Amino acid sequence: MSKVKLVINPAIIMAVSLFFIIGSIVFSVPLYYGFIAGIVFTVIVLKKSGYALKELLETIVSAVFEVKNLIIVILFIGATTSIWLASGVVPTIMYYGFTYMEGVNFLMAAFLIMTAVSYFMGTAIGTMSTVGISLSGIGLGLGIPLNLMVGVLVSGAFIADKISPLSGLVNLTMTAINRNYKDILKSTLVTLLPTIAITAAIYYIMGLNYMSGDYSKLILYKNAIAEGFNTSKILLLLPVVILVLSVSGLKSIYTLCVGIGVGAVLSIVFQGMTMAEVINSILFGFHGKTPSEELNKLLVSGGMVAMIEAIFIVISAISLVKIFEKGNILMPLMDRLVSGINTKINLVLRTGFISTILTIATCDQTAGIILPARILNDKYKELELDNAVLARTISDTGVIVAPLMPWNINSFLIKPIMGITAAQYAPYAALCYVCPLVSVAAAFLLYRSKNHKNIQKSNDV
Template sequence: MIFMFLVLGILIIKYKMDPQIPLLLVFTVLLFYGYLRHFTWDEMFAGVVEGITPGIIPIMIFLLIGLLVATWLASGTIATIMVIGIHILSIRFFLPTIFIICGLVGMTIGSAFTTISTVGIALLGIGHIFGFPAPLTVGAIVSGAFFGNNMSPLSDTSNLTTSIAGVNLYDHLKNMAFTAVPAALITIVIYLFVGVPTTAVNSAKIQLMSSELSGHFQVSAWLLLPMLVVLILAWIKVPAIPTLLAGSLTAIGIFVVNHPHFSIAKIGDILMNGYHAHFGDATDGIMSGGGITGMLSSISLILCALALGGLLIKMGVVNTLINSIMQLVSRPGNLILMTSLSGIGVNLLVGEQYLSIILPGSAFKQAFHRQGIDSKYLSRTLATSGADVNALVPWGVSGIFIAGTLGVDPFQYIPLAFYPYLNPLITIILGYTFVSWKYRKQG
């Protein structure tokens, strides 16, 4: 583990190397180290397969989000959201507002990924027009999306944590509010203080950008139909893959109606390589992106990270970590701290948010029962240190997705995504204060 983090830290942070190469280097060393420790090649390859398997559905979702972004850009859905946002959003309160918007959308559809890849892209474009640095805007988008994910009954991570802990979903959400809401309020206050554009706001420039978007795209309410389709399907609990496909197909239909002379080959090129605006003005950079090829770098990083994670699990590194921590759980506060640290550790080692919930949850569940602590505190800890922290790991599935979709270096947005730091921290603090006091009082 020490070797792994030294290699990753030095090559990624100091030498600014793309994470794929350091991960493959660690994977190679670990593979031969396992062979010297008498693991067979077949055993280690089986571990690699088991590690990659949980990532197959996220990889498909990544590809479909590439399609969604490309079609929403081409159809004018993103442009419509941006033009509306330019006229109704306040520059002074922009960051707190987008945190709240992403939080509400996340609660409605139960997916941080979908929130980031839909309204998040439009809000990032508005932030660029308003003069906000992209990493700061992305930090607010990510914070809001993961807050909404935490508080949504439709969230896959909320349902996963409650099923592992054996807790009623709505009891979990009520308990989650005790950490998530204070973390959200503190985040909003922070964004109030840091949410000032780095450059002087030019109202004429903002109006010009709005006019250019309206001139290049047929901005109208019916272009919001793809977003409405996604929201409705997510609300009625249709899985992510058909939901994203429906949103993309709706946008393609709008594009075909508005551009009847475009060939099928051109539509196929947009789906594969993304939409690229060529208007010759400042909107070109904002209104270009998406496509399957735009997600391939992220997918290669996921494959490298999950392959390494599967090898670490097969060789017993992750279990050794958790079993060592299990010796330090004699009190409620320590138990919550160690459960949280285990989730964080699995995130750093494996990079997969589901495994960072499943492995610590399975290991520490009996410890919560032995100490007589309500399992809702276990489910809350798993959600905060598993799902939330995954957004802060550059080689984690969430971190890779955010960087690939929004086009921002993870090391730039991670320090500015305050909510994923605050929620686990408040969970640990409450573990040593309220939870410890409560169970000490009960004897």
């Protein structure tokens, strides 16, 4: 249909919708209520502006079908978490971890382990739901607070979304700016390496507080795991298989299927579970039954059923974004943000700001990638700045800040996995703060000096 004039300013529509979302968090009601309220409000405004109600409802329905694969992945993540616990894979990793991590700066080690694993797995949430749970258990044994531990794990896990060649977001970025992985990697290393080094240093300093503690709890947990599970190094083959499949480029859905299937077999063979018990764990979750009640609180998963609320939130969040796109609510705001850019530094800073704002406002990183890439690509050509820098800046800002927002899709997928909210772990997710700051510093260091050189050349002429 032809363009229509909105009866309310687009900025007000977004602000009201965000108010509903934040309100649901403040009043501790299910987050999807806030999204639904935003959808209803936006639909009413668009209908009064001239859009047909049928057309808007069709947009919402199409959004649901668009995320059908994501819904399957979310359900499989819930199943994976349960089956890795039930099969003894996670307890086994913890068992051997309790032995080899004594005297190690565990916070820094956990960050580097998650960084490496997430890069090869290509999925932040997948890494959190497998290796992340194991490392959090070891951290518990070392007396590390859960909110701090999860913050460390999130920092390492979201390296996947930033630079892994297997990540859907990285491939979306490559498509959006029409560049290959080699070009983007070369540009991203400029900020990635300092970010990892600074974050590792932060966690090393923080980790010093947990290196001289009482290791008697480790022995207690280790004995509890030995009594509650049949541990075996053979169980460690499952994480290796999943890592190999991820590196080979197999789609996440198929990789998760293999992990669930093999985990089910291991549950029957090593833990003596019946098929009915395995299915029950996959659907309704698993609860550890070791002699340690404190450890049992960690060895818990809600299964597929626990992910239902997350699915409602994903569907409602994506529907709201699609309604925004249908009503052309985002683009007028983007046009205002783009105006007045006349230097390379300003361009990079504005790119990061736009990407971050879109990720915050739309509850997902997708808009924070696609829209900046679409509206700023010509500006990068105009100012003779490689658009690989555009990709780097987006991944340094809009992509990496996502898990900090309590209403973001990523943070409410982490909650059922780790058992705490974004508000609890966000202060400790150091990489999510360091990366944008390094990106800003790099812009000033790289392009300020070039601007000075250009000015000097002009003066010489």
